[in-house]
Amino acid sequence: MDAKKLEVLRILEENARTDIETIAKMTDQSEEEVKAQIVSLENEKILLNYTAVIDWSKVSDQEGVTAMIDVKVTPQRGVGFDEVAERIYRFPEVRALYLMSGAYDLSVVIEGKTMAEIARFVSEKLSTLDPVISTTTHFQLKTYKHDGVVFEKGEGDQRIVFSP
């Protein structure tokens, strides 16, 4: 990829709210050039979304539970894992889905209000899919770091105001 376009991607990955004017100055380009790059990145489905990282555990009544489920499946002729993957990711409670190497095939990240709700999803929706052979559910107990962001407050800037 063009070096400037890559730079724009990296800036947005770090902070999706960086405005066009700032990006233009940082990358030594005109605002029009940056706009065009972003449109093209969006059209190419490289730049997919601009989301926020939120520590829901600090919001009362919104704590919720997250689980990671290891799923073993039988791949199907012609479509491999894709068809069953699609049937799984269409459930709105599925936040992420990855095909994995190793002891199991799919890793499902799921969010729910309670453990019971997640247990219900696994027993009623996931396990009942024909290709699914087995599931192992792990509940997340605490988030330390997510998407590169450390959740506990850091130490801040420790530097003295003036130094030579």
Next chain:
Amino acid sequence: MTVKQTSRLSQAVQRIKPSGIRRFFDLASTMEDVISLGVGEPDFVTPWNVREASIASMERGYTAYTANAGLPELREEIARYMEGRFHVSYDPMEEILVTVGASEALDLAIRSIVDPGEEVIVVEPTFVSYAPIVSLAGGVCKTIGTKKENAFKLTPEELENAITSRTKAVMLCFPNNPTGAVMTKEELRQIADVIERHDLLVISDEIYAELTYEEEHYAFSRLEGMKERTIVISGFSKAFAMTGWRLGYVCGPEDIVSAMLKIHQYAMMCAPSQAQHGALEALKNGREDLERMVASYRQRRNYIVKSFTDIGLSCHMPGGAFYAFPSVEEFNSDAHEFAEQLLLEEKVAVVPGDVFGAGGEGHIRCSYATSLESLKLAIERIEQFTSSRK
């Protein structure tokens, strides 16, 4: 102060002027919500692998003195680095010395080569320690103020005019603190020709060598004929974000390095062992982090210089380090007054350029090694300040 009290102190120390930054520091420390562009160090915390390596060294019990000149492995790694990165080869056992910061290395270099009354040419504006160090060693400091019209580069004519029969050495610092100026191979060659003609020594402070944004740094000692008369000063503070670790090094001719070692072994024994173990990791596995930091400085440099230009501050594009050095002459010819009022009225801390010596008058040093949000806010406040003074 009475005469009796002052007479307890040496003439040498009394000759040194108090630091020009001190006053601002005292002022700023009484204020809240100050945005500081006055910091001469990276805003990155040392990369974790380096911190971890240092912690591990202590866990394994490396808590003793090291060799006076520094851990042999570290000196070997520095030699590999100087060769690989800047194409100058040094013998790790004879020509490299690990010091407590570039600061100590600068002091050792001067003390090793200057006799009382000999002149040292200091190219200013520059890092604040050079002139006091020369003066403490009994040397006489001859300053050259580089000019804005020359993008704060040293010209061979300026150098030629400052040389006398008593000149011993020249202190250079490119990429420069505070101007961000860099010099190309060709420009350095012209300086080297003058140095050669007058048979001088060079102390080349290349601590910002990794932080260049247009062209790769060209080491002064890489120029033909210069290695045998150049003392290269560098360190881990800037490139690897390790200011608090206090670790630097010097590469130079064997006779001078062993003279420096002589002072170092009595005054310092050795550089801190934990810092040396961290530095070893930084040199071995720090390239990726370094490049990430350089890319980030480059973006912020572009941002601050364009923003200054947008709000009517005249600012050249600095080729290296992490400082912008705009002129404020249009608003106030006294940069000290400008900086003080800016701090009091808008709570933005910058350093007046004359603190760094001749050539810095009418300018302010703004470090862009701070978050983009702070830079934005600082620029808004500076605009507010300058627009009320047009």
